[in-house]
Amino acid sequence: MRRFSLSAAGLALATAAPAMAQEAEGPPVDMGDTVFAGDYLSIGVGVAINPSYTGSDDYVFNVLPIVQGSLLGVEISPRAAGITLDFVQDPDEGVGLDLGISGRLRANRATQIEDEVVELYGELDRAIEVGPHVGVRVPQVLNPFDSLTIGADVMWDINGAHEGMVVNPSVTYFTPLSQSVVASLTFSTEWADEDFQDYYYRVDPLAYTGPGASPLAVYDPDGGGFTSAGVNLLMGIDLDGDVTNGGLGLVVIGGYSRVLGDAADTPFTAVRGTRNQFLGAVGVGYTF
Template sequence: MIIRQLTAIFAISGLAAATPAIAQDTAEPQGPSAEFGETVFDGDFITIGAGAAVSPSYTGSDDYVISVLPVILGSYGGVNISPRAGGIKLDFIPDPESGVGFDLGVAARLRNNRASQIEDEVVLQYGELERAIEVGPSIGINFPAVLNPYDSISVATDVMFDINGAHGGTVVTPSISYTSPLSRGILASFSLSAEWASEDFQDYYFTSDPADFTGPAVDALPAYQVDGGGFTSFGANLLMGFDLDGDVTNGGLGLVAITGYSRLVGDAADTPFTTIRGSRDQFLGALGLTYTF
């Protein structure tokens, strides 16, 4: 579906989970064929790009760092490739020509939380953690033509497991998104999401043990033990995508801007890494450039 593919073009770092489809009222060639004509998305296509994001130094930090985000996405042989935060998703179910669509595939990501760029000098004295490699199934459903012929609401969930032996736990990330083109070259997407994590995950990132502290004892944070699995955060993101020649259907250069906010809850909010050295309020900003062919 054309609009579904346009959404992917603007989905740098996976912060927009929407994947809309176009509704067709009849079997006559009106819908996307009449509106857009021949496009770069008719068949296989690829998008490459890079972005820069300003985000917390670690989950719960009030220090912010800049990260470079490489991007690759597209469609090949009926398999859709889309970015995720720190990773990628493959969807193996071809999109329908009209009506409700379903996603079923595999998602993977590299989690760098407290593995690098720790700006807080006290938290740094607890040492850098191992990077987690998370892999698991991704499912979703897309409802097209909600308020206009080209918008959609999408509901998705990723369930991923650490296969690198870092936190060794499970992470579940449900999301819901509304996406609509504002013109032939501008697209907007608003999404709500949450993160749930198992006890192993929570213990790895949020337990505070004075025995792990390598600095002066007087600077050590209070001991803190997590209380099982649970939600770690709830958040919202707004994405705006702009084609630089005003026509996204012909490929070429595009620009994407993302702003986001999340609120830490549970052990992620109560750990002294957050309450004493950081903040429960987490903000995100990103800007990226893509090229589609």
């Protein structure tokens, strides 16, 4: 069984989906006759609406590219503001191993700060996070064409922003709903070390650039810990009715997460924002 997907996870959050998308009652799909039998590439663009910063109750729009595929045996999968390269091909049958490299750009409080008080504490630098990705994929969990993927990204900032480490475990269930529609449900969380927490969640009166005294109380994070947990639903729709032949496709993503620990207790969230974070995205792509 060859891995393929119809997704726009580069919009915010989703995963590549290994499966054979077809009607469950229909005849088996010969993957050698599909666009996913050899090298393929999906490119496109999407629009996402998401919080202005982690913990914000203001929302902003972002236009983001979509890139994924398989080239020379390397699987390319989008991540939230990033990408993953998997160097281990899945077997034709049985459990598959994911092993590769993940990278992402984190622009939290680096731009589009909508809250006028938080903005006066200054913009932060963008972090470039890179590190290993590992996971396992179990096919045919509830039907012949679904899969369950358990994985994690472990990444370090190499751009001198937070200079810390983040770990992103996730569990994704993928299933085709018809020959033209696929869906995946992802549960994920994020753990970050002390350097990360201090950079994003510390409230320092000396950083305040507005008039008078700092309006937010001093806050010092306790150290490393979980920053969020959430769920995302992805729906992919092939526009010619057959996901296996490539072409144009639409993706719709909806998600909810709740910030935890220091990310929730910092005044940037507790006073100026909210623990509840929502995500919406739509995109269009072309697979060839």
